[in-house]
Amino acid sequence: MMLSAPAFAQALPRACEMLSALSLPVASVGWTQVWTILLVIATLCVLAVLYTHGWNTSMIRAVEKRTFLLRAELEEKKKAEETLRNSVESLAATLNAMGHGVITLDSSGSIRLMNAQAERMTGWAASDAWGKSIETVYRLKHPETGLPVQPAILAALKGVVPPADVASQHILASRSGREILVSDIAAPIFDKTGHMTGAVIVFNDLGVSAEREIAIRQAQRMEAIKLLAGGVAHEFNNLLAGISGSAEILESRIRPGDRSHDYIKAILSTVERATELTAKLTAFSGSSAPNTRVVNIHDVINDVIALISGAMSPKVEIARQLRAPVPLVSADPLQIQQAIMNLAFNASEAMPNGGRLTFGTEQVALDETFCARSTFRIVPGNYIAISVTDTGVGIPRELLPRLFDPLFTTKRSAGEGIGLGLAAVYGIVKNHKGSIAIESEPGAGTTVRMYFPLAPEAATARPVRAASDRLIRGEGRILLVDDEHLIRMVGTDVLTSLGYRVDTASDGFEAVKFIQENPGKTDLVILDLIMPGMDGRDTLREIRKLDPKVPVMISSGYPLSADEKCELSRSGPLSFVQKPYRAPLLSQLVAEALGRPS
Template sequence: MAYQNVQQARFITERKQAEAALRDSERRLAEIIDFLPDATFAIDLTGKIIAWNRAIEEMTGVKAENMIGKGNYEYALPFYGMRRPILIDLVFMPDDEIEKKYAFVKREGDILLAEADVPLKGKIHLLWGKARPLYNGEGNIVGAIEAIRDISERQRAEEERAKLEAQIREVQKLESLGVLAGGIAHDFNNLLMAILGNADLALFSLSPASPARPNVEDILRASQRAADLCRQMLAYSGKGRFVVGRYDLSEIVQEMAQMLEVSVSKKATLRYSFHSDLPPVEADATQLRQVIMNLITNASEALGDRSGAISVSTGVMDCDRAYLSESYLDDNLPEGRYVYLEVADTGGGMDKETRRRIFDPFFTTKFTGRGLGLAAVLGIVRGHQGGIKVYSEPGQGTTFKVLLPAREWAPEDRAPSAAQSDQPLTGGTILLIDDDPDVRQVGSQMLKRLGFKVLTAAHGQEGLEIFRANMGEINCVLLDFTMPEMGGDEVFREIRRLRRDVCVILSSGYNEQDVTQRFVGKGLAGFIQKPYTRANLRETLNRVLGSK
């Protein structure tokens, strides 16, 4: 009996020592865990919480004294608002139903890794978790530990970085295509100069009764359409601004109303909402009209054969960087006041992939090609330091919102323009310098028809030699901008050095603003864009020579 009492006493003592050792071990574990940077807690084999560190207190707002010693999945309450198994419980027993609640669960030996969207403190947070067993000195599992990290900010940063990288790739693609489109348009305009110019000269020579006249007129119309396509290509390249002025966007849309009505489907209803007293935008009016027409045409195509409405509205708004950064291809536009044009349709809308490609050249959701319509819109808007926002969902219609920087009216902006001089040309000698033989040939014929003596040169050096030899009689130089070896800018400088009072008109397949910005304040007399007709040339020469 005495022996049994001794044995029982020893068992009780050993159990108390083991429990004391376990409590001491749990205390030391809790102290270590308390200093970990990640939100961390631990449980024993019964599911009772034995550690709840400061980081998890901060994350959940629940203090350790309210959690230590509690079981029955108490640790899940701050995260999910309910008692249920979570990642730490998978340490003891795999469960497919629990794993389905996570974005993924990955096993690395006895370690579990997982991510999940968690409704923490009223907001959805993306949490990363890592759980593993706790072992005693003999290698037996005595509990489990889980570390939790809020990676929401990291995910947002990664998404922002991915968005920025996608924007950079898109800008680089547009810039590459823009350079290609601009180069093609320039070269094609030189070819059109020969076609359009010769057709124009032929038409001038034909009598009204000539059977060939309709054919020549068809050539002229086709050439003009090709020239329009070149202008769209230049617009897509962002080099398509011609004559810049300050305009009321509402007035431009109102002036186009009748043309827009006949351009849309008969089943489409056009609705207008114009903001009164808009601040002006600094733009090329022709290109603004192209933007409006292309957006309306796109909206009409979106309706297809169905009845629907197309709403056109204008307004002005203050835009901050956050708003502007959501525009298509954020070009880091400065925050401030922007005038907007909004075109909305009640068509079928677009999915995310279609929205991503909608501004690609020749992209279409229909069998027939869309051409450069929306691509040109993007190029024009970017060329005007503006932005585009697109709102669309399948079945919800589409809205395009064009943003252009608001300006201030100047007194001369709305003053009536002086009538252009229509006095007849007075003759004289013109030196035509162009490396394209077709341009020289047709340009020379046009100038002769206008009553001028013409000297021609095939390149810059030859042009300078002819100019030096005939300096006294040359009234004007018609100078090509893009030439091999000696470019138009170099020839211009040398001509002006030789004789400062001579009129120099620059000619190019590129647009005026893109070319003439190199000659600001240097005495350039005028500019004419290829391809041009005899009437265009006469108007330019009248303006330049009539002012002398």
């Protein structure tokens, strides 16, 4: 039995009244009254015990109920924490499994999260990067200039531009100094109210090293410049051919002893210098086909030293370190000589106060790594390295990639030229399927190495026959085809003075029409290769259809490769003359084309 609190409250006053009624003098108390008092006291005790027990039971039940609720809440909280932990782990696993780097930022541009790929590419551990500015960890450079670039999303975080997705390609410089080309996209993060709270950057390694990317871009730029250089050289050669021919005609018509001869010689001398300049342009452009044969590089270097010794400052000491055991390469010796001389004169200019100029050779094996980093398309194998080293002022590192650019020069005074010598070296080396490497530090001198493929076997170099100044006269009818009026005019006068009858055509259509209307009456066609409308190749093809046996001499300001000459020669008798040409050379070539001794 359990007594409730209200029942106990009602019973307690009643028991007290009974106890008061029994309050008698001790002497008059009998055993009946004693037992009654004891019964009342016992009743009161029982009531107290019952009340206390009931109250304790209620409290226990309340505590048990509260404990149950707390346990339920705790279990629910544990389940929520477990779910959250699983979600975080799943998200982390997902981010780390991605092939892209991921970095999240707060509104100030500080890093709050990085995945494993971002750690690998930046070289920063996530724990080290946490809280650091994005510019410190995610260091970007411009892919062409190499200058530092800020992540574009920073402008949005700073409120400079409206927030938007931004995509770009840059060079990422890692903490270790390694550089890679990355493509990235950054997007802002907004809260429920539309307020920008941060940003996320996702970036991908494009699989191309920064060094290789710069080399590729430089090679592409050089190809574009080479194309321009070839076109300029062609146009210059056409102009020089007209100037040279006009001057020679004037010279032949002026009386001996006339002072005009001096001016004409000055004109011809200037034309020769301009021709050398265009030769450098064509060498750089890769359009000047080398007259390749197996040559001894040591012989070429010794010839260069003999040529330049008198032109060098007496303060410059010349040394040799010719170590290649078999210094044989398949090359045009004149072009190789020109390249070495250009490097030598550039080296001497870097030593205004004197120094040491060293020519060296060695045989090396170039591996795939070297070939991949080179801006030249070369294959692994054995090469002869020709080095030209000076002890001069050196070259700043940032200028090295531009040294062979014909539009760039470190020369500042008006009399120093424009630096086409190194551009010509670039073209010569490329023509020979070689490569170039430069080592330089300001104040420590410069070494330029040219790599040429080692010749598979030795052969005797053919001697070069010197051109004669003798004019060879002849007879016959010649069709001169050229879109330049000056060349047609001068060519007609020169050939007429040599005894030939000359017809002219300003383009391919006129030439084909002339052959059609005068079958079998032309002994030789001198044909410009590059003309508007019907070019030289198409004109040659149509002429061959009309007269397969007529000799044709290709005349162009744009040099032809050996393969191009071979292809054109398949159609019939063919010879070649390079603009600009002098009258003696033209007379010899015309005589040879007509089958007459020269």
